[in-house]
Amino acid sequence: MVQMTSRSGDGARRALVGPHVHFLRSQRPKGNVFRLIPGRRQMGESRSSTEGRPLQGQRESLPSSQDGRRVVPQGMLLETKQCSERDCPPDACRVPEVPRMVYPKAQLLQPARADVLVMTPWFAPVIWDGVFDSAILDAQFENTTVGLTIFAIKKYVAFLELFLQTAEKHFMVGHRVTCYVFTDRPGDVPRVPLGEGRQVGVLEVRSYSRRQDVSVHRVEMIRNFSRRRFLHEVDSPVCADVDVRFRDHVGVEILSPLFGTLHPGFYGAAREAFTYERRPQSQAHVPRDEVDFYYAGGFFGGSVAEALRLTSACHQATVVDRAHGIEAVWHDESHLNRYLLDHKPTKVLSPEYLWDEQLLGWPAVMKKLRYVTVPKSHRGIRD
Numbered sequence: 585m586v587q588m589t590s591r592s593g594d595g596a597r598r599a600l601v602g603p604h605v606h607f608l609r610s611q612r613p614k615g616n617v618f619r620l621i622p623g624r625r626q627m628g629e630s631r632s633s634t635e636g637r638p639l640q641g642q643r644e645s646l647p648s649s650q651d652g653r654r655v656v657p658q659g660m661l662l663e664t665k666q667c668s669e670r671d672c673p674p675d676a677c678r679v680p681e682v683p684r685m686v687y688p689k690a691q692l693l694q695p696a697r698a699d700v701l702v703m704t705p706w707f708a709p710v711i712w713d714g715v716f717d718s719a720i721l722d723a724q725f726e727n728t729t730v731g732l733t734i735f736a737i738k739k740y741v742a743f744l745e746l747f748l749q750t751a752e753k754h755f756m757v758g759h760r761v762t763c764y765v766f767t768d769r770p771g772d773v774p775r776v777p778l779g780e781g782r783q784v785g786v787l788e789v790r791s792y793s794r795r796q797d798v799s800v801h802r803v804e805m806i807r808n809f810s811r812r813r814f815l816h817e818v819d820s821p822v823c824a825d826v827d828v829r830f831r832d833h834v835g836v837e838i839l840s841p842l843f844g845t846l847h848p849g850f851y852g853a854a855r856e857a858f859t860y861e862r863r864p865q866s867q868a869h870v871p872r873d874e875v876d877f878y879y880a881g882g883f884f885g886g887s888v889a890e891a892l893r894l895t896s897a898c899h900q901a902t903v904v905d906r907a908h909g910i911e912a913v914w915h916d917e918s919h920l921n922r923y924l925l926d927h928k929p930t931k932v933l934s935p936e937y938l939w940d941e942q943l944l945g946w947p948a949v950m951k952k953l954r955y956v957t958v959p960k961s962h963r964g965i966r967d
């Protein structure tokens with residue numbers, strides 16, 4: 585699945601701790617599983633002249649109309665060659681066969697959760713503890729490979745050890761997982777013992793001096809990487825912050841063609857409180873009359889094709905903003921929120937999947953805290 589390249593002198597250590605892979609920047613996939621069908625669907629995305637990629641003929645920028653709402657240009661439809669099991673997660677294109685199993689009966693008249701919204705108005709499930717049965721889901725997603733992308737640039741490498749250790753314990757246990765660590769300090773990536781079917785890939789990337797630029801450039805790097813590698817290596821990319829630890833089960837119940845997570849600070853807030861980008865000059869602009877939820881920048885994902893669409897669109901929107909001399913108020917998170925208004929997620933994760941206990945305590949509605957932020961000294965870490 586993943587090409588192994590050896591680093592001099594560390595073979596013995598790697599053998600001790602399980603698969604740990606160093607990816608070279610120049611590695612390219614063989615073959616090309618994308619094809620283009622011109623003119624059937626709109627999509628904005630630029631193509632850098634240095635990238636010999638299958639995307640062609642797409643517009644360089646997304647123009648804005650006079651009222652500042654986005655005008656999406658005529659573009660290309662990006663499709664996968666075929667809807668094979670590798671290209672799509674099971675719920676995207678094919679109903680998987682599950683083995684005969686014994687489990688408790690779902691109670692139609694006694695819903696497991698009556699205290700929270702479990703379905704969005706566009707019929708996407710909202711994932712809370714109690715609404716899913718992992719045994720059924722694990723069988724459905726048996727053949728799925730999850731690609732967890734994290735960035736550890738500069739001092740954020742300090743978060744890697746706890747992140748990787750807790751991911752081993754709680755993230756997609758029993759499933760194939762590749763954790764892709766994008767870092768400017770490959771030598772500082774800790775070696776964490778990994779279970780069977782799990783590996784860590786280290787990708788050396790450049791650094792940016794501003795924290796906001798690191799954060800915002802993540803989508804660009806994931807987009808580039810999706811084109812090169814994801815299609816061949818994973819079914820379900822999951823994009824996560826690194827200054828976070830897993831403290832309870834996070835499994836295949838999150839997987840879906842496009843999923844976002846409710847921001848812990850806003851799940852109960854009135855729409856006026858949402859920190860959407862409100863300036864019409866920005867591509868992330870959300871007018872006061874539009875609203876769904878406020879999603880967190882720190883945990884989202886989907887199928888490879890949808891992750892590519894999302895990261896391409898968010899990156900493109902930041903490119904246009906930069907050309908107009910504007911930076912969205914919450915950077916990548918603002919663009920993610922605009923994108924998820926325009927492309928309704930097929931699953932929405934409750935704040936169990938991204939919580940800040942230090943700031944928000946532990947309210948009764950959270951039966952489990954699954955993925956929680958690690959307190960950081962902003963000055964020490966970000967400077």
Ligand SMILES: CC(=O)N[C@H]1[C@@H](OP(=O)(O)OP(=O)(O)OC[C@H]2O[C@@H](n3ccc(=O)[nH]c3=O)[C@H](O)[C@@H]2O)O[C@H](CO)[C@H](O)[C@@H]1O
Nearest residue numbers: 735736737740795798799825826827880881882914915917
């Ligand atoms: C939990 C959550 O929803 N976090 C979001 C929030 O702020 P946060 O305050 O959580 O942002 P942050 O400082 O964690 O930065 C986001 C991520 O960028 C990476 N990083 C950042 C700086 C650096 O020097 N090195 C480095 O590796 C790292 O993976 C980090 O987790 O808003 C950000 C945009 O402003 C992003 O949308 C974050 O995803």
Ligand SMILES: [Mn+2]
Nearest residue numbers: 825826827882
């Ligand atoms: Mn963070």
